[in-house]
Amino acid sequence: MYELIAFYLFSALIIGLFLVTVMSKNILYAMTSLAAGMVLISGFFFTLGADFLGVVQLIVYVGAIMALYSFAMMFFDATKDIKEKNTSSALVFLLGGMSALVLVLIFVGLNQANLAHPDAITALYPMTEGVGNAQDVGMVLFTKYLVPFEVAAVMLLVAMIAGIILAGKKMDDSLTEDLGADEEIMIVKDKK
Amino acid sequence: MIGLSHYLIVSAIIFSIGLVGVLRRRNLLMLFFATEVMLNAVNIAFAAISHYYNDLTGQMFAFFIIAIAASEVAVGLGILIVLYKKHGSLDLDDLASMRG
Numbered sequence: 001m002y003e004l005i006a007f008y009l010f011s012a013l014i015i016g017l018f019l020v021t022v023m024s025k026n027i028l029y030a031m032t033s034l035a036a037g038m039v040l041i042s043g044f045f046f047t048l049g050a051d052f053l054g055v056v057q058l059i060v061y062v063g064a065i066m067a068l069y070s071f072a073m074m075f076f077d078a079t080k081d082i083k084e085k086n087t088s089s090a091l092v093f094l095l096g097g098m099s100a101l102v103l104v105l106i107f108v109g110l111n112q113a114n115l116a117h118p119d120a121i122t123a124l125y126p127m128t129e130g131v132g133n134a135q136d137v138g139m140v141l142f143t144k145y146l147v148p149f150e151v152a153a154v155m156l157l158v159a160m161i162a163g164i165i166l167a168g169k170k171m172d173d174s175l176t177e178d179l180g181a182d183e184e185i186m187i188v189k190d191k192k
Numbered sequence: 193m194i195g196l197s198h199y200l201i202v203s204a205i206i207f208s209i210g211l212v213g214v215l216r217r218r219n220l221l222m223l224f225f226a227t228e229v230m231l232n233a234v235n236i237a238f239a240a241i242s243h244y245y246n247d248l249t250g251q252m253f254a255f256f257i258i259a260i261a262a263s264e265v266a267v268g269l270g271i272l273i274v275l276y277k278k279h280g281s282l283d284l285d286d287l288a289s290m291r292g
Contacts (some may be wrong), residue, residue: 041235
């Protein structure tokens with residue numbers, strides 16, 4: 001019963017908030033509704049029994065990524081509305097609606113096929129009984145997925161260095177302008 | 193009773209919302225937001241499948257998707273800041289410099 005209420009409440013709120021994210025003209029509205037939607041998605045994870053995933057979603061998405069976005073807001077004009085020429089909306093909504101319909105039909109069909117053969121899919125790494133989700137995830141992550149885990153760590157390090165170099169180097173003057181050109185302009189000015 | 197297909201259908205709807213955002217937005221920051229929406233929709237599907245098949249693989253994939261999203265945001269925002277310094281706007285139509 002509670003699962004039913006939680007599912008319908010969360011899904012309605014998430015769809016509404018993400019529609020605001022996609023449709024809004026204001027960056028701040030879009031960002032706050034995206035953050036709220038991500039919090040509610042972590043609620044989905046908790047009801048699905050993926051406790052550790054829910055906590056990671058809260059910390060990484062709502063904590064780190066949203067903080068990064070709001071930090072980047074400092075560089076852009078976040079308060080004024082965005083003026084953009086949207087591509088023909090009717091076509092886009094038609095395409096989006098069609099893809100949603102196709103995906104829903106695929107999943108309904110999969111469900112029917114699944115009901116016909118319930119034992120066709122077996123778990124690769126089944127959850128152990130009587131063990132908490134975090135412990136279970138740790139045991140699989142550090143044995144079966146150790147190499148991808150380390151590669152992901154290296155990837156995050158590379159991304160961090162790239163972010164620092166792109167955003168943080170010489171914050172006071174332009175990174176992309178040719179420095180030699182600046183000096184030439186200065187020389188020309190001096191001659192005048 | 194809530195089954196697997198309920199969660200998958202919600203995930204499909206959210207993914208389509210993100211797809212509409214990617215298709216109709218012209219601002220690069222808003223495109224990033226729409227990408228995050230799509231990644232989150234896929235995470236819901238993975239967590240639901242992991243729950244209903246009693247399998248941890250789905251949760252593992254969701255973790256790696258979160259890691260990829262974090263690094264994408266770090267690099268992407270750096271590029272956006274450089275672009276904004278250079279052009280003064282994040283609109284894709286202003287940034288189109290390879291028009292034939």
